[in-house]
Amino acid sequence: MFKSLKLYSGLKVELEQLLGELVGFGYKRQDAVLAEGDFSRRGGLIDIFPNSFELPIRVELNDNLISAIRTFNPSTGEPLWAHRIVIILPIRKTGRLKTTPITEDFPLSNFLDLNIGDYVVHNQHGIGRFLGLDKIRVQDKYRDHLVIEYDRQEKLYVPVESMHLVQKYIAFHIRRPKLYKLGGKEWSRAKERARRGIQKMAWDLLSLQAMRASAKGFTYAKDTDWQAQFEESFPYEETPDQVKVTLEVKQDMESGKLMDRLLCGDVGYGKTEVAMRAAFKCLMDNKQVAYLVPTTILAEQHYHNFSSRLKGFPINIQLLCRFKTQAEQKKVVGGLSQGSVDLVIGTHRMLSDDVSFKDLGLVIIDEEQRFGVKHKEKLKKIRLLTNVLTLTATPIPRTLYMSLMGARDLSVINTPPQNRLPIKTIVVEYDQDLIRQAILREVERGGQVFFLHNRIEDIEKVRERLGKVLPQGVRLAIGHGQMHPQELEAVMSGFLEGEVDCLISTMIIESGIDIPNANTIIVDNAHTFGLSDLHQLRGRVGRFNRAAYAYFMVPKNLVLEKDSRKRLSAIQDYASLGAGFNIAMEDLEIRGAGNLLGMQQHGFIATVGFDLYCRLLREAIDTFKKTGVFNEAHN
Numbered sequence: 001m002f003k004s005l006k007l008y009s010g011l012k013v014e015l016e017q018l019l020g021e022l023v024g025f026g027y028k029r030q031d032a033v034l035a036e037g038d039f040s041r042r043g044g045l046i047d048i049f050p051n052s053f054e055l056p057i058r059v060e061l062n063d064n065l066i067s068a069i070r071t072f073n074p075s076t077g078e079p080l081w082a083h084r085i086v087i088i089l090p091i092r093k094t095g096r097l098k099t100t101p102i103t104e105d106f107p108l109s110n111f112l113d114l115n116i117g118d119y120v121v122h123n124q125h126g127i128g129r130f131l132g133l134d135k136i137r138v139q140d141k142y143r144d145h146l147v148i149e150y151d152r153q154e155k156l157y158v159p160v161e162s163m164h165l166v167q168k169y170i171a172f173h174i175r176r177p178k179l180y181k182l183g184g185k186e187w188s189r190a191k192e193r194a195r196r197g198i199q200k201m202a203w204d205l206l207s208l209q210a211m212r213a214s215a216k217g218f219t220y221a222k223d224t225d226w227q228a229q230f231e232e233s234f235p236y237e238e239t240p241d242q243v244k245v246t247l248e249v250k251q252d253m254e255s256g257k258l259m260d261r262l263l264c265g266d267v268g269y270g271k272t273e274v275a276m277r278a279a280f281k282c283l284m285d286n287k288q289v290a291y292l293v294p295t296t297i298l299a300e301q302h303y304h305n306f307s308s309r310l311k312g313f314p315i316n317i318q319l320l321c322r323f324k325t326q327a328e329q330k331k332v333v334g335g336l337s338q339g340s341v342d343l344v345i346g347t348h349r350m351l352s353d354d355v356s357f358k359d360l361g362l363v364i365i366d367e368e369q370r371f372g373v374k375h376k377e378k379l380k381k382i383r384l385l386t387n388v389l390t391l392t393a394t395p396i397p398r399t400l401y402m403s404l405m406g407a408r409d410l411s412v413i414n415t416p417p418q419n420r421l422p423i424k425t426i427v428v429e430y431d432q433d434l435i436r437q438a439i440l441r442e443v444e445r446g447g448q449v450f451f452l453h454n455r456i457e458d459i460e461k462v463r464e465r466l467g468k469v470l471p472q473g474v475r476l477a478i479g480h481g482q483m484h485p486q487e488l489e490a491v492m493s494g495f496l497e498g499e500v501d502c503l504i505s506t507m508i509i510e511s512g513i514d515i516p517n518a519n520t521i522i523v524d525n526a527h528t529f530g531l532s533d534l535h536q537l538r539g540r541v542g543r544f545n546r547a548a549y550a551y552f553m554v555p556k557n558l559v560l561e562k563d564s565r566k567r568l569s570a571i572q573d574y575a576s577l578g579a580g581f582n583i584a585m586e587d588l589e590i591r592g593a594g595n596l597l598g599m600q601q602h603g604f605i606a607t608v609g610f611d612l613y614c615r616l617l618r619e620a621i622d623t624f625k626k627t628g629v630f631n632e633a634h635n
Contacts, residue, residue, distance in 0.1 A: 004428050008085040011066045026091030033074060037091040051089040052424050052549055087434040089426050105585040119169035119177050120148060121609040125156060126180030126187030127169055151181040167611040194604040195616050201601055202620035219256035220285050230280050233309055234273055239415040242270050248411050249278045259387040265413030266580040267539020271391040275364045278389055283315055283342055287361025291345040294370030296321045297508050303345045320346030323485045351378045365390045393580045416577045419545035423538055425575040427568045430553045435522060436469045438551055439502055442520040443474055449502040450509060450521040450540055456480050463504050479505040510536045519548040526552035527564040531587040534571045566590050
């Protein structure tokens with residue numbers, strides 16, 4: 001699954017075997033190589049456009065020996081530079097069929113993909129197995145139909161224009177679902193049992209909404225001239241989604257109700273700018289703002305960004321994290337309770353019992369899934385007291401679910417920033433030569449590299465190993481969470497300033513580190529990370545208008561567990577821009593959701609599938625609201 005092909009000068013090759021391996025890797029034989037995945041042969045010359053390369057290579061054969069390997073210009077054929085060794089990686093094929101959610105990772109379409117063999121739910125006939133597409137003759141014309149297999153190998157043919165009735169079956173558990181019998185009454189009975197049980201969940205969700213609605217919020221004033229001045233200082237052009245989402249947040253704040261809004265946008269899509277504008281609006285009404293982030297590194301970066309943008313405005317910004325001494329932390333905490341600190345940016349330290357605010361108006365939570373259970377319980381209480389804006393690229397299951405159901409407001413940034421390119425994602429066995437090739441290619445074009453190794457005990461050995469295979473001119477540095485704060489700060493500043501070519505680090509870089517010049521990331525032991533973690537790590541690169549690369553490495557010859565294989569396949573399949581919702585849904589499917597809603601509701605999801613469960617729940621909520629039953633019970 002994660003193999004590679006190594007070519008180097010002096011290697012003896014069987015020509016037909018080499019061409020066969022390229023075909024097996026997904027490459028196509030062409031007259032000329034013009035795009036990734038092409039190869040051609042003319043006599044003793046083999047041209048290949050490898051996956052993850054910006055230009056093709058020419059392999060020159062002398063009898064059965066490789067005599068030279070050169071990158072060349074495909075337009076002119078001119079050789080550009082020679083290679084000692086190149087690594088050929090497979091071209092990825094997904095063969096997935098896009099489907100649209102039934103519920104009318106609703107503002108997002110096509111967030112589920114359908115593979116042959118997947119279980120599906122037809123709204124009227126129940127759970128079956130998707131066998132693919134087939135052409136069926138209807139009134140002298142052949143039309144495409146989805147083919148679904150049911151119990152006793154009965155088949156249902158669904159016209160593609162009716163495919164909105166069919167959804168991928170997701171139940172977040174490992175057991176195979178039961179296939180229903182076509183024309184039987186069992187499916188309608190099962191759906192009705194689920195419908196009745198789901199009504200309790202609808203009642204609970206409405207109760208939560210009622211508690212928030214009854215809490216009196218602060219009504220913020222319309223935008224000031226300073227607000228316009230602050231927003232004009234944004235150095236980039238806003239995307240249409242950024243403008244739309246900013247307006248949604250401001251309308252919440254001006255409504256007088258408590259805001260609890262989830263802002264989803266892929267890594268690097270500009271969520272922070274929306275949060276900045278909300279924070280500034282809050283500050284303009286003399287309210288305090290708390291910006292909560294998962295890592296010390298990210299807290300410091302946000303602190304510097306806010307300080308730069310707010311320069312010239314009479315606003316006191318402070319940082320509260322372990323980079324500060326105990327005395328400095330005590331001073332910040334005192335300023336928050338007295339009201340002299342307007343905006344505090346910090347880690348979970350802000351959730352400590354000694355921290356209180358004189359007049360807190362807004363809490364911004366960056367990547368809530370990165371906080372522990374204890375901290376999340378405290379955040380639940382905060383939601384009943386003040387405005388909350390949560391930012392995420394890959395929403396945690398419950399957060400995503402609550403937003404889909406309307407218990408929390410949902411905003412989505414789907415539009416990538418201008419000139420942003422998809423990140424080329426490669427999952428491959430650990431290969432020292434490939435690592436050398438990837439690092440040198442990035443450094444030679446003036447860029448920088450993240451090398452992530454999440455074990456502090458042997459991270460120094462990784463640096464030694466890389467130092468032996470890389471030229472002396474490549475500058476290496478180490479960063480991890482157990483370093484002295486000042487030392488870590490110096491390393492990160494050096495990397496930001498371009499004084500380090502390759503940063504060997506732990507997971508401290510996972511969230512939000514924005515270094516546009518770093519456009520290659522190599523993740524060691526990628527099979528040990530969660531899917532949302534892998535997506536966050538990939539998002540550390542690709543923030544510039546040049547091709548970016550993410551290499552996820554697994555140990556050679558390691559037999560991976562089923563879930564690890566699924567995660568690595570998913571991170572490679574969902575490499576397009578805006579893949580955060582796909583990643584979140586895939587993560588749900590892999591990890592399961594037994595603790596998402598309680599076992600009873602989980603049982604209903606298993607019966608009818610997640611998508612139909614959502615639709616039935618939404619129907620129940622709408623029914624309660626329209627009939628007034630809920631309002632009467634709570635008056």
